[in-house]
Amino acid sequence: MSSNVSSSPAHESVYPSLCFYIDGVFHAAGHRRTRAVFDPGTEAVIGELPLADADDVARAIDAAHRAFGRWKNESPLARSDILRRAAALIRERAADIGRHITMDQGKPLHEAVAEVASSAEHLEWHAEEGRRVYGRVVPARSPDVQQTVLREPVGVCAAFSPWNFPFNQALRKIAAALASGCTLVLKGPEEAPSAIVALARVFHDAGLPPGCLNVLWGVPSEVSTQLIESPKVRKISFTGSVPVGKQLAALAGAHMKRMTMELGGHAPVIVCDDADVGRAAAMLAAYKFRNAGQVCVSPTRFFVQRRVYERFVSAWLDAMATLRVGHGLEPGVTMGPLAHARRVAEMEAFVSDAKAKGADIAAGGTRLFSRGHYFAPTVVLAPAADTRLMCEEPFGPIAALVPFDELDAAIAEANRLPFGLASYAFTASSRNAHRISRNLEAGMVNINHFGMGPAEIPFGGVKESGFGSEGGTETFDGYLVTKFVTQLN
Incomplete structure (x- = not known):
């Protein structure tokens, strides 16, 4: 990385x-x-x-x-x-x-x-x-x-x-x-x-x-x-x-x-314990760090059912290990710099706040290289609900992974913020998928894949x-x- x-x-x-x-x-x-x-x-x-x-x-x-x-x-x-x-x-x-x-x-x-x-x-x-x-x-x-x-x-x-x-x-x-x-x-x-x-x-x-x-x-x-x-x-x-x-x-x-x-958004992801965890982690890691996370629909708050939480974290870190950060014109680079120096400073502030409130930084968390606006792909484990990362859109390469027990609690936490642009869920259960799609407060709900973006699809949000x-x-x-x-x- x-x-x-x-x-x-x-x-x-x-x-x-x-x-x-x-x-x-x-x-x-x-x-x-x-x-x-x-x-x-x-x-x-x-x-x-x-x-x-x-x-x-x-x-x-x-x-x-x-x-x-x-x-x-x-x-x-x-x-x-x-x-x-x-x-x-x-x-x-x-x-x-x-x-x-x-x-x-x-x-x-x-x-x-x-x-x-x-x-x-x-x-x-x-x-x-x-x-x-x-x-x-x-x-x-x-x-x-x-x-x-x-x-x-x-x-x-x-x-x-x-x-x-x-x-x-x-x-x-x-x-x-x-x-x-x-x-x-x-x-x-x-x-x-x-x-x-x-x-x-x-x-x-x-x-x-x-x-x-x-x-x-x-x-x-x-x-x-x-x-x-x-x-x-x-x-x-x-x-x-x-x-x-x-x-x-x-x-x-x-x-x-x-x-x-x-x-803007602050897109939640719900990963149920019946999901294909390896597939979900690999897909989400690639999608999260696209454009260095500077995407309004970037998945950011990951709620993972406790029974598969450790497995998801491990698969996520394995997927992140394949990332190569560098100048966008360099062959093989998969993540480039942030657009501004102020975005790097903001990433550091998000990480510092999360650490001060007891979260574990499982990967990244620091700026990279002596020149250019580079920040390492970052994973924050179990940040408190009142951290900046769980309340404000980071608009950068930072992901928060949080365990949950009951689906209704995960949906409530996903809906807690005033944002409602994109959302994501991974589950093999049609019943879970139905509950999630009906109850998530978002303009776009993606279940088991990423389906936004084609010209014939409406793209927009609700709430703020x-x-x-x-x-x-x-x-x-x-x-x-x-x-x-x-x-x-």
């Missing part, structure tokens, strides 16, 4: 120039403020990101507003063709885009390329489903009256995408908005911007009309306030932390803006993990308004 960060030629790759995309035109930094972009694996500066000023944001909003007048009336077939062309370009460019994501976000190259390549499917699915946004005719009470229910695009959307899956999360928002007939201004993550530039180039080359997609970066509080307060923006889509989501939701609510909020869905037919609900037309003939 170790690796050195080398200066091998594998790290030497040309990082793309960073720019805005407004009204169909790419804009370099020019006179604007810039922000350094770092490789989290080496801490080297690899790029300079232009930051939008108020005039840039206003131009992007105006461009999206003008374009909406045309795009909403465009044939669904024509919109579908553009999304399909963009999907084909994504597949062609996946290797290069993925390499740049590894450079600015840190995840291993195979994960980054897979993130990009799999995203093409979302465009293709939305290209088809966007052709099936139907209204309906409601039989009237008088033969002289015709009653029609129409579903129309809401208008200009402001989208805010995160750094942990910079390509996939942004693409989901773009696909839903464009397939619905909306236009959008996307504020991408300042930490991992190359994926957003690549998306803009993909849609530009696919023939998307100017103004339908606009991308920029800036001081987050300034840009988000200007976008949300603009009367031309009618829909907000945000993926990120619960605290920031609450702030944006309050601002959007003050202006009666539609919202889709996909916020947000509202609305991305993916599935539900994705269109946030981008369409319902209009009732009644006509006396």
Whole structure:
């Protein structure tokens, strides 16, 4: 479970120039403020990101507003063709885009390329489903009256995408908005911007009309306030932390803006004593440390029935032993660095709190290497319920393993927190599976496998993990308004 960060030629790759995309035109930094972009694996500066000023944001909003007048009336077939062309370009460019994501976000190259390549499917699915946004005719009470229910695009959307899956999360928002007939201004993550530039180039080359997609970066509080307060923006889509989501939701609510909020989680796992323990441990360990645990649906709180607890811990540690930590461009690496130095400090704080309250650190618990934001994959055994790890989402490579006796107690503990995004369970009993699926308070329940993510599946949470869905037919609900037309003939 170790690796050195080398200066091998594998790290030497040309990082793309960073720019805005407004009204169909790419804009370099020019006179604007810039922000350094770092490789989290080496801490080297690899790029300079232009930051939008108020005039840039206003131009992007105006461009999206003008374009909406045309795009909403465009044939669904024509919109579908553009999304399909963009999907084909994504597949062609996946290797290069993925390499740049590894450079600015840190995840291993195979994960980054897979993130990009799999995203093409979302465009293709939305290209088809966007052709099936139907209204309906409601039989009237008088033969002289015709009653029609129409579903129309809401208008200009402001989208805010995160750094942990910079390509996939942004693409989901773009696909839903464009397939619905909306236009959008996307504020991408300042930490991992190359994926957003690549998306803009993909849609530009696919023939998307100017103004339908606009991308920029800036001081987050300034840009988000200007976008949300603009009367031309009618829909907000945000993926990120619960605290920031609450702030944006309050601002959007003050202006009666539609919202889709996909916020943080603290995903529980229930492993019953009738489960295939070895299989469950191996699957969960690989899934937990994907993207160094910086995943909103990452399994974090593991409740394991006492009869198989020791066996699960042993199998878990065996699976962890196969992990190799290092720079994402190094061959054989299975876990890269954390995205920021502050994430490493947070991991240390979680571990320190757990140890102070009596928990056993079975593996990891320390930062790695002299440079780069690396933290060892960490397992905490039987932490107290009031530890930070059992109450706050760590968003990093830390797992808590806790024994339980009765299933109802495990379900209650899983539901104790205000989060409700993803959840997991492993059991061979259909009765247990039924109890778990009915009683877990989560937007997504995975039993005996990991089934989230495909384009046709709704992805979203409950409680403080947000509202609305991305993916599935539900994705269109946030981008369409319902209009009732009644006509006396």
